[in-house]
Amino acid sequence: MENTFNIKDCALIAIATGYKAQTLRELRSRIEEVPEGCIYYHFWGGLLRSKFDDPEFPNDFASWARHSLYDKILAERLAIINPIDFENLEGLRWELLEVIDERLDELDIPPWVEPDQQFYFVRSQIVVLDTGIQVKDCNDLREWIPDLSLGSIFYHFIDARRRPPYRRDDFSVWLETLDAGYGTLIQSIRNIDPFFTSLRQIRIELEEILGSHAEG
Amino acid sequence: MEEYLEKYRSVVGEAVIHHLLQLARPLQGIKVVHVNSTREGGGVAEILRSLVPLKQALGLEVNWEVISGNPEFYECTKKIHNSLQGNRISISQSMLKNYEGINKENYERLKDVLENADFVFIHDPQPAPLLYHCTNRKGRWIWRCHIDASRPYRPVWRYLKNFVSFYDASIWSLSSFAQVLPHPMYLIPPSIDPLSEKNIDLDQAEIESAYERWNIDPHRPIISQISRFDRFKDPLGVIETYRMVKEFLPVQLILAGSGATDDPEGVEVLEEVRVAQRDDPDIHILLLPPDAHRSINALQRISDIILQKSIREGFGLTVTEAMWKEKPVLGGDTGGVRIQVFNHHTGFLVNTPEGAALRIRFLLRHRNRLKEMGKKAKEFVRDNFLITRDLREHLTLMLAISHGATDRIEIG
Numbered sequence: 001m002e003n004t005f006n007i008k009d010c011a012l013i014a015i016a017t018g019y020k021a022q023t024l025r026e027l028r029s030r031i032e033e034v035p036e037g038c039i040y041y042h043f044w045g046g047l048l049r050s051k052f053d054d055p056e057f058p059n060d061f062a063s064w065a066r067h068s069l070y071d072k073i074l075a076e077r078l079a080i081i082n083p084i085d086f087e088n089l090e091g092l093r094w095e096l097l098e099v100i101d102e103r104l105d106e107l108d109i110p111p112w113v114e115p116d117q118q119f120y121f122v123r124s125q126i127v128v129l130d131t132g133i134q135v136k137d138c139n140d141l142r143e144w145i146p147d148l149s150l151g152s153i154f155y156h157f158i159d160a161r162r163r164p165p166y167r168r169d170d171f172s173v174w175l176e177t178l179d180a181g182y183g184t185l186i187q188s189i190r191n192i193d194p195f196f197t198s199l200r201q202i203r204i205e206l207e208e209i210l211g212s213h214a215e216g
Numbered sequence: 217m218e219e220y221l222e223k224y225r226s227v228v229g230e231a232v233i234h235h236l237l238q239l240a241r242p243l244q245g246i247k248v249v250h251v252n253s254t255r256e257g258g259g260v261a262e263i264l265r266s267l268v269p270l271k272q273a274l275g276l277e278v279n280w281e282v283i284s285g286n287p288e289f290y291e292c293t294k295k296i297h298n299s300l301q302g303n304r305i306s307i308s309q310s311m312l313k314n315y316e317g318i319n320k321e322n323y324e325r326l327k328d329v330l331e332n333a334d335f336v337f338i339h340d341p342q343p344a345p346l347l348y349h350c351t352n353r354k355g356r357w358i359w360r361c362h363i364d365a366s367r368p369y370r371p372v373w374r375y376l377k378n379f380v381s382f383y384d385a386s387i388w389s390l391s392s393f394a395q396v397l398p399h400p401m402y403l404i405p406p407s408i409d410p411l412s413e414k415n416i417d418l419d420q421a422e423i424e425s426a427y428e429r430w431n432i433d434p435h436r437p438i439i440s441q442i443s444r445f446d447r448f449k450d451p452l453g454v455i456e457t458y459r460m461v462k463e464f465l466p467v468q469l470i471l472a473g474s475g476a477t478d479d480p481e482g483v484e485v486l487e488e489v490r491v492a493q494r495d496d497p498d499i500h501i502l503l504l505p506p507d508a509h510r511s512i513n514a515l516q517r518i519s520d521i522i523l524q525k526s527i528r529e530g531f532g533l534t535v536t537e538a539m540w541k542e543k544p545v546l547g548g549d550t551g552g553v554r555i556q557v558f559n560h561h562t563g564f565l566v567n568t569p570e571g572a573a574l575r576i577r578f579l580l581r582h583r584n585r586l587k588e589m590g591k592k593a594k595e596f597v598r599d600n601f602l603i604t605r606d607l608r609e610h611l612t613l614m615l616a617i618s619h620g621a622t623d624r625i626e627i628g
Contacts, residue, residue, distance in 0.1 A: 009238050011612040014403040016388060018396035037623050114552065116366075122392035123405065123623070125616040129238050130628035149235045 005174045007133040010155040012048045025110040028100045036089040037123035043083045063154035068117040074103045142210035150199040186215045232538035239611040240274035248278045249333040253342035266409035266603045282537035283322040293342045300365040323349040323478040344379045356384040364530045365394045407606035426514040439472035440519040445485040448528040455492045460573035472502035539593035562593040
């Protein structure tokens with residue numbers, strides 16, 4: 001059927017790359033050369049992997065700067081980088097390099113860490129599955145949202161930003177195609193900040209937004 | 217078999233089980249073999265005892281095979297194990313020859329099942345050379361290293377690398393544990409089974425029987441470390457911590473571990489611990505048999521705070537077990553403890569007996585915080601370190617390997 005929304009599910013698996021860094025200068029060099037997948041993983045992978053929420057430092061680079069290098073200034077500058085602001089991962093990589101270069105310029109001696117505190121670069125493979133669930137309209141979507149796995153939320157709300165039309169979640173893009181005057185609803189969904197939260201929280205927020213819309 | 221999955225549904229929830237069923241659908245009927253060196257005792261056997269029936273319940277055809285060897289073989293593999301953990305141990309050529317010979321014999325015995333499997337998971341170094349003999353293999357072979365090989369003794373690692381480099385992939389518990397190999401090195405942290413004897417809910421009567429059995433006062437705070445008697449676990453540091461707390465609060469300490477009579481260092485450490493006890497009746501040193509899972513379970517549950525004050529630690533599943541029982545953990549700032557213990561959330565990372573004593577006093581004075589952190593710790597384990605997560609990552613890995621090395625695999 002035309003304009004139905006196929007719900008997918010996904011699972012992420014982490015892969016060690018062998019790249020590591022013990023000093024800030026090494027981190028810079030590695031960021032320049034690692035596969036794009038590493039940048040993706042260290043910004044977004046935390047949402048689907050075994051990691052305790054650290055909302056203060058939402059990406060692994062900032063967290064390492066704070067907890068291992070003990071460089072609060074760098075940690076704050078890295079933490080504020082919003083991956084959604086960039087067209088693609090290359091743009092995000094260059095922003096990271098820019099911030100680190102700026103910090104290196106300010107420091108006489110680049111900070112370093114003990115060997116057991118090194119930064120290990122990780123990439124991931126994503127396996128996407130078709131759940132067989134087809135959503136017909138906005139009401140249908142509202143009913144399905146609470147039952148969606150966190151993998152589905154990740155795929156449609158986070159991973160979607162890497163796919164055309166880029167930087168958009170799948171739900172709001174689909175609602176747009178229905179051409180049914182969902183402007184406010186679409187905007188509310190797009191206002192959810194996916195970076196300082198968890199997948200569970202995103203699911204709750206989607207549920208609330210779709211619920212309020214249904215109530216008019 | 218659906219019944220088997222049903223038991224986990226009540227612990228992890230419907231969405232997790234549904235997700236596993238989805239992932240397993242494209243893998244229906246595939247033949248999987250796990251090979252390790254023991255069916256009883258040790259963390260690997262414990263994980264396989266849960267993982268194998270769960271994979272079977274999801275429709276995979278799974279065998280668990282165990283290799284056997286002579287005493288010289290086990291002596292050699294113990295040396296390899298310790299060398300991977302960084303001990304400088306030389307292993308004689310004759311010992312290595314015997315290691316390879318035993319693997320060849322086991323290969324002959326397991327030939328059919330290994331040749332016909334779609335996926336073969338080889339656990340740790342003991343059976344690693346099996347792949348070398350399996351020239352007619354049909355499936356993918358994955359080497360699962362459960363050991364912290366972050367700083368191995370290089371000559372031994374170079375020897376083992378000759379075997380493990382030829383695998384299609386390897387699995388490591390943490391990125392810092394991995395050595396670079398010419399294939400994808402997957403990262404899968406270990407897990408605990410919430411329904412095993414060591415972790416299952418116990419009724420109140422069974423929990424309370426632990427007080428009488430070990431002569432522990434139920435009305436005073438209990439801190440405990442339940443771990444092997446090993447210098448890296450710093451039991452003497454735990455006693456020092458206890459003495460610092462005791463100056464302020466009437467605490468009791470439980471130091472419990474299984475006795476390894478074949479481990480001379482373990483006996484030595486136990487003796488040092490007994491000397492440090494100085495006949496203090498509030499220090500309970502318990503030497504438990506290796507299968508005392510329910511006793512450990514009860515001891516963890518009667519504790520207020522659990523320590524794992526290790527100086528060096530692999531992943532630290534004892535931390536996971538304690539957190540599952542809603543206990544905040546004071547863990548040594550090392551290895552896998554760092555990805556489980558988060559200051560003020562699930563416990564505290566500590567570096568000294570002073571640091572540990574300070575945190576214990578804080579938690580015992582702020583019972584609400586202690587309770588809150590315990591609850592958070594359990595939920596963190598539920599989301600991240602249960603066997604169902606381990607299973608999910610195994611299924612994902614099999615799907616990923618079946619579909620090539622691309623970053624993105626679309627199925628169905």
